[in-house]
Amino acid sequence: MLSLQHISKYYQTGGNKTFVLNDLSLDIDQGEFVSIMGPSGSGKSTLLNIIGMLDEPTSGYHYFMDQPVHQLKEKQRSALYKQYIGFVFQAYHLIDELTVLENIETPLIYQNIKGAERKALVADMLDRFNIVGKKDLFPAQLSGGQQQLVGIARALIGKPKLLLADEPTGNLNSKQGEEIMELFKKINKEDGVTIIQVTHSEKNAEYGSRIINLLDGRIESTTTL
Amino acid sequence: MLKNYIKTAWRNLWKGRVFNIMNIIGLSVAVACCIMLFLTVYYEFSYDKFHANLDKIHQFYFTKNGAEKVEKATSMPAPLTPAVKAEYQDIKYITRMSNGGTVVRYGDKQLEESIHFVDPDFLKMFTFPVVKGNTDAPLKDLNDVVLTEFAATAIFGKTDPIGKSVELNYSGEPKTFVVSAVVKDFPPNSSIGFDVLLRFENTPTYQANMKSWDHHDHSVFVQLNDNVEPAAFESRLQNFVKKTFKTTIADMKRDGARPDAQGNVYTLNLLPFADNHFDTELVGLEGNSVSKIYVLALLAIGIFILVIACINFVNLSVARAFTRAREVGVRKTLGAGKWQLLTQFWVETLLVCLFALVLGIIMANFALPGFKATFRSQVSMSMLLQPIQLVVIIGLFVLITIIAGLYPALLMMRYKTVMVLKGSVNTVKPGKVRNILLVTQFSLSTLLIVCTLITWQQINYFKNKPLGYSKDEVVSIPVGNSVNGARALELFRNQLNGQPGVVAISGAYDNMGNGKDGSTRTSIIGFTYKGHDVRTNIQGVSYDYAKTMGIQMIDGRDFSREFATDSNAIVVNEKMAAQLGRKNVVGTYVAMDEKHPQLVVGVMKNFHFRSLRTEIEPLTLVLSGYEMNYIFVKVRPQNLSQTFNMIEQKWKQTFPNAEFQGSWINENTERQYKAEQRLSTIFISGAIIAIIISCIGLLAISFMIMVQRTKEIGIRKVLGANIAGLVLLLSRDFLKLVLLAAVIAFPIAWWLMNQWLQSFVYRIDIQWWIFALAAFIAVFIAFITVSFQSIKAALANPVRSLRSE
Numbered sequence A: 001m002l003s004l005q006h007i008s009k010y011y012q013t014g015g016n017k018t019f020v021l022n023d024l025s026l027d028i029d030q031g032e033f034v035s036i037m038g039p040s041g042s043g044k045s046t047l048l049n050i051i052g053m054l055d056e057p058t059s060g061y062h063y064f065m066d067q068p069v070h071q072l073k074e075k076q077r078s079a080l081y082k083q084y085i086g087f088v089f090q091a092y093h094l095i096d097e098l099t100v101l102e103n104i105e106t107p108l109i110y111q112n113i114k115g116a117e118r119k120a121l122v123a124d125m126l127d128r129f130n131i132v133g134k135k136d137l138f139p140a141q142l143s144g145g146q147q148q149l150v151g152i153a154r155a156l157i158g159k160p161k162l163l164l165a166d167e168p169t170g171n172l173n174s175k176q177g178e179e180i181m182e183l184f185k186k187i188n189k190e191d192g193v194t195i196i197q198v199t200h201s202e203k204n205a206e207y208g209s210r211i212i213n214l215l216d217g218r219i220e221s222t223t224t225l
Numbered sequence B: 001m002l003k004n005y006i007k008t009a010w011r012n013l014w015k016g017r018v019f020n021i022m023n024i025i026g027l028s029v030a031v032a033c034c035i036m037l038f039l040t041v042y043y044e045f046s047y048d049k050f051h052a053n054l055d056k057i058h059q060f061y062f063t064k065n066g067a068e069k070v071e072k073a074t075s076m077p078a079p080l081t082p083a084v085k086a087e088y089q090d091i092k093y094i095t096r097m098s099n100g101g102t103v104v105r106y107g108d109k110q111l112e113e114s115i116h117f118v119d120p121d122f123l124k125m126f127t128f129p130v131v132k133g134n135t136d137a138p139l140k141d142l143n144d145v146v147l148t149e150f151a152a153t154a155i156f157g158k159t160d161p162i163g164k165s166v167e168l169n170y171s172g173e174p175k176t177f178v179v180s181a182v183v184k185d186f187p188p189n190s191s192i193g194f195d196v197l198l199r200f201e202n203t204p205t206y207q208a209n210m211k212s213w214d215h216h217d218h219s220v221f222v223q224l225n226d227n228v229e230p231a232a233f234e235s236r237l238q239n240f241v242k243k244t245f246k247t248t249i250a251d252m253k254r255d256g257a258r259p260d261a262q263g264n265v266y267t268l269n270l271l272p273f274a275d276n277h278f279d280t281e282l283v284g285l286e287g288n289s290v291s292k293i294y295v296l297a298l299l300a301i302g303i304f305i306l307v308i309a310c311i312n313f314v315n316l317s318v319a320r321a322f323t324r325a326r327e328v329g330v331r332k333t334l335g336a337g338k339w340q341l342l343t344q345f346w347v348e349t350l351l352v353c354l355f356a357l358v359l360g361i362i363m364a365n366f367a368l369p370g371f372k373a374t375f376r377s378q379v380s381m382s383m384l385l386q387p388i389q390l391v392v393i394i395g396l397f398v399l400i401t402i403i404a405g406l407y408p409a410l411l412m413m414r415y416k417t418v419m420v421l422k423g424s425v426n427t428v429k430p431g432k433v434r435n436i437l438l439v440t441q442f443s444l445s446t447l448l449i450v451c452t453l454i455t456w457q458q459i460n461y462f463k464n465k466p467l468g469y470s471k472d473e474v475v476s477i478p479v480g481n482s483v484n485g486a487r488a489l490e491l492f493r494n495q496l497n498g499q500p501g502v503v504a505i506s507g508a509y510d511n512m513g514n515g516k517d518g519s520t521r522t523s524i525i526g527f528t529y530k531g532h533d534v535r536t537n538i539q540g541v542s543y544d545y546a547k548t549m550g551i552q553m554i555d556g557r558d559f560s561r562e563f564a565t566d567s568n569a570i571v572v573n574e575k576m577a578a579q580l581g582r583k584n585v586v587g588t589y590v591a592m593d594e595k596h597p598q599l600v601v602g603v604m605k606n607f608h609f610r611s612l613r614t615e616i617e618p619l620t621l622v623l624s625g626y627e628m629n630y631i632f633v634k635v636r637p638q639n640l641s642q643t644f645n646m647i648e649q650k651w652k653q654t655f656p657n658a659e660f661q662g663s664w665i666n667e668n669t670e671r672q673y674k675a676e677q678r679l680s681t682i683f684i685s686g687a688i689i690a691i692i693i694s695c696i697g698l699l700a701i702s703f704m705i706m707v708q709r710t711k712e713i714g715i716r717k718v719l720g721a722n723i724a725g726l727v728l729l730l731s732r733d734f735l736k737l738v739l740l741a742a743v744i745a746f747p748i749a750w751w752l753m754n755q756w757l758q759s760f761v762y763r764i765d766i767q768w769w770i771f772a773l774a775a776f777i778a779v780f781i782a783f784i785t786v787s788f789q790s791i792k793a794a795l796a797n798p799v800r801s802l803r804s805e
Ligand SMILES: Nc1ncnc2c1ncn2[C@@H]1O[C@H](COP(=O)(O)OP(=O)(O)OP(=O)(O)O)[C@@H](O)[C@H]1O
Pocket: A011, A020, A038, A039, A040, A041, A042, A043, A044, A045, A046, A047
């Protein structure tokens, strides 16, 4: 479903180029659960953002759902993104002015889905994540774990084929983290959603089916579990 | 979707309510001002537009290119109209017009109405449609009378007026006329206003006037044929002028007239009737002309205020936008398209603007009565509901929301999503655009401050300049129509003689300044003296005029009862004496009309008998031949108000039926500068509102910046900075901008006010300290506004501000 070929990304600092990603190639199939690991500054977030089309590589080829992303226009790219990709952040990034329900609903609005259908989808999601009782609360009234739960619900509401998570458990305690990982596993298994997560925790990484180790913008090793 | 937008917009607005309330207050004040100002401007520009043939109607005026000045006059001789009409094919319609008042009697009802004497073409040229009666030729017969609906109802009530006879008395003897038609009432923005129309042939001295080309006493309007160019017609008219006014032209050439570009000294010209309302140069036009400067000043100030409020809006939205960059980033990751985000921000702006609009309309409603009184405006809120106004309001509204809402939104969209989510967008950027906008705001405000100061100075100068006569201790009383002036003066003189406090009493044909009766009279005569043209203002006076008015004689004496021959004597001012051209004019004879040479008995020092807008002109005082319209009483400077009351009492005793309209002459002279006073009020109100709105913006922005700089302030305090230093540090950037704004405003203000001052013969020089003062005021107000926030920030506990990061 996803293929990166010879992807490089560098920043011009002073006279010389600092490579964040260096000639990196990677293929990911439908239904995989990939964990990306590596030391701080090794380019994990950058890689994830490129996969999620929030960022662009300096050079290289990027195919997603058989489409050459590197050749697409902004508009087509965001259409592709809207349809297939969900994002989960370390800092949750919920919209403070919106309630839990409205936060989850927002992606559907941008996909121009009708009100009644939206209501049904959101109700399902709330149900599934066991947060029906919290639906009218604002993010500031939730714990970190609950906020991340909402963040994941929001990422999944549009039925994405690919879920990207950048240190989703980074701000959570280990018990909360475990719950989130269990959830990911379940989503991956039951719904067939492809998941790519960045994590610093060996334990969390092992929930995945493949672990990719990054070092200085290159893939140092790949472990298939 | 929209519901969702509105819901989020509302929550966002509520979250930033401090700013939004400031925003809304500023905007709604601006909206209220703009509604009133723009409606007034629209009203003034809509004058006479209801005439279907407006573009083709012109008024005749003569231009005399004299040796010293160019004189323009709209008065025409009666035979001119038939002569021109017979000679020129260019003319479609032509009408003479002369105004007067009449007593209308119908049955036992008697009313005062205003009357226009016109030719039958009048109703074909001007759009005063007939609603009842003879529509084809309403003024066919000499005894036809046409009434407006208003006048018809006043006279006839519910009875049908057509065919009824009414008795009009406008010349001393009543005549009977038959109502032939009723015309629709004209709108208030009509220069031509009348109750009654009569044929021009009914003017009291028509027969005599038709024989004379020298008696100029009415206006003439023409409507040209569709294909005729006014300029071409003007030049063709020159043939007629040269032929008809041979002697006038010869006399002018003898006196050194300066021909115009075409070599003519005396021309007949066309004033487009469309320009009538804004022409303040020609005298004797229909209606009350207003200077375009005042209307444009209103428009400019309206635009200034709107611009300043919009700048606030943009600046505040931009400032808030920085705090909302993360939200935009998140929404983008949730799949929001560019237009969806822009719409969201636009809806927020729309809501704020809508609040402001509604609030502004409410404010305007409350402020309107005061506004109308101050600016002599005729507008009403219902004018807002006309299609043009609605379109303009909606258009302006949408435009403003787009500019003010879209710019900050676009700014936010420019950020890279990744950066925003990482929290690495620098939110402390001062922003070039913001600074430019702030400078614009304060430039406009400073400009208005300078204008205010200079108009003030000029008005004060008017008030305080010695006029060459005593204005503070003289009461001027208009005699009114119910008593004969000369008789009244004599009676009143006897009444006041020997009263304590009264120094002298006299009377005159014309008032000094504008009295409470509101009328002014001008009498100018021209004659040939020793082979050259002399023109002088004539003032009919009674004995003791110079004494009463405190006018200094520099040669000879004032009129005196001891000389019986003084009834045929004159007293002149220096200007007139200079025109007579000799060293000692006292004792010489001047023949103002050929048969009776008059002896010059005295020369007065020049004094300002007209407003300070004009030079002092030649003036001649005569004892006889003029009605005494005003009585002047000079009093002792002690107990002024007591003496004034005494005079009023005596007047009421002496003339129980005549209203007492007396006033001090200094009040009358101040009334001459009402137009300037009004302009100054416009500037002051404009300046105050502009500054208030600018300061609201400054306050909000400084607040925003203080919040952003909390950490820096905390660190500086820990490092030992003192409060005063911090306040200065925080305010300095703003003050620099305000100062820059002032400097930018100066040349513009100087140029503008210099233009304005050129219209006065007696005027102040613009002084540098005016600018210094204006800059000081602007900086001072800005400093107070900013330091409000900076002091608060500087006083805050550093530990807390550091922890808040
Ligand atoms: N705008 C930029 N300009 C220059 N260098 C940048 C920029 N953005 C990121 N980098 C560099 O790119 C490298 C990779 O950053 P990235 O955020 O991908 O690291 P990471 O592996 O996610 O680290 P962490 O585990 O700390 O999140 C870092 O060394 C960072 O300094």
